[in-house]
Amino acid sequence: QVQLQQSGPGLVKPSQTLSLTCAISGDSVSSNSAAWSWIRQSPSRGLEWLGRTYYRSQWYNDYAVSLKSRITINPDTSKNQFSLQLDSVTPDDTALYYCARQREGSFDYWGQGTLVTVSS
Amino acid sequence: EIVLTQSPDFQSVTPKEKVTITCRASQSIGSSLHWYQQKPDQSPKLLIKYASQSFSGVPSRFSGSGSGTDFTLTINSLEAEDAAMYYCHQSSSLPFTFGPGTKVDIK
Numbered sequence: 001q002v003q004l005q006q007s008g009p010g011l012v013k014p015s016q017t018l019s020l021t022c023a024i025s026g027d028s029v030s031s032n033s034a035a036w037s038w039i040r041q042s043p044s045r046g047l048e049w050l051g052r053t054y055y056r057s058q059w060y061n062d063y064a065v066s067l068k069s070r071i072t073i074n075p076d077t078s079k080n081q082f083s084l085q086l087d088s089v090t091p092d093d094t095a096l097y098y099c100a101r102q103r104e105g106s107f108d109y110w111g112q113g114t115l116v117t118v119s120s
Numbered sequence: 121e122i123v124l125t126q127s128p129d130f131q132s133v134t135p136k137e138k139v140t141i142t143c144r145a146s147q148s149i150g151s152s153l154h155w156y157q158q159k160p161d162q163s164p165k166l167l168i169k170y171a172s173q174s175f176s177g178v179p180s181r182f183s184g185s186g187s188g189t190d191f192t193l194t195i196n197s198l199e200a201e202d203a204a205m206y207y208c209h210q211s212s213s214l215p216f217t218f219g220p221g222t223k224v225d226i227k
Contacts, residue, residue: 037216046218046220046221047164047207047209047218047221048218049215049216049217049218062214062215064215065215098163098164102211104169104170105152105154105169105170105211106154106166106169106170106175106209106211107154107156107164107166107209108166108169108175110163110164110165111163112163113163
């Protein structure tokens with residue numbers, strides 16, 4: 001059974017960096033048949049896909065165009081996890097953040113969610 | 121970016137009734153359409169992948185159909201535990217996008 005366990009702070013100051021980690025059990029971040037995404041949810045934006053990392057003989061990343069200058073998603077093979085970094089946050093980045101596994105197109109397993117509030 | 125629209129926004133239904141939710145894509149996405157259920161304070165859960173394939177462990181009363189731009193999620197014989205938000209999602213092209221959701225309430 002795949003499980004995704006999220007960790008990271010729930011409060012970030014404006015202009016600082018949001019950092020979250022998703023620890024994987026029951027699968028490998030280096031899997032050749034899965035991709036690992038971050039998705040956020042807010043009342044104003046609904047569910048918004050932020051980006052993903054995946055391994056197909058080498059590492060690849062895809063990011064939402066609107067965030068491309070501020071977002072980094074990295075795998076950590078030693079800990080079997082992946083991370084999200086979002087730079088220069090504003091109150092508009094306040095949301096519930098999820099990590100998720102993507103296989104065969106769909107997001108079949110999700111983390112528990114982390115509410116991140118951007119406020120001074 | 122592919123935009124997904126859902127209808128209705130809200131549906132109030134009596135137990136054992138049939139529920140139909142539609143999702144329309146702004147351009148053809150083949151069968152790359154997936155459905156999720158989200159209950160309050162829970163993460164979304166995958167119900168249907170690739171328009172009509174049931175995900176493991178999902179009750180048989182949930183089914184999906186459609187291709188191209190028009191898709192349908194059907195809940196046959198609604199149960200009280202099915203009260204939730206339902207979202208569609210397309211994986212045809214980046215960026216992946218979600219519909220705005222349909223809230224199903226039990227009368």
